[in-house]
Amino acid sequence: MENLSLYTLINNLPGHVKQEVRNFLVSLKKKAKKSEESPKSREFGVLKGMISISEDFDQPLTLS
Numbered sequence: 001m002e003n004l005s006l007y008t009l010i011n012n013l014p015g016h017v018k019q020e021v022r023n024f025l026v027s028l029k030k031k032a033k034k035s036e037e038s039p040k041s042r043e044f045g046v047l048k049g050m051i052s053i054s055e056d057f058d059q060p061l062t063l064s
Contacts, residue, residue: 010021 010018013021
């Protein structure tokens with residue numbers, strides 16, 4: 001679809017619908033920008049010392 005035909009379609013819409021189209025286009029632009037950003041690199045060992053496993057982790061479960 002060409003820009004002119006899109007413009008014509010949007011231009012013929014009522015005012016409140018034009019605002020909805022504008023809001024939708026803004027959200028699409030934000031989504032596209034977010035997907036273009038490269039993911040942040042992860043640093044090895046950043047959670048070291050923050051996770052612990054109890055001593056009896058390997059023990060069989062007992063029913064009381």
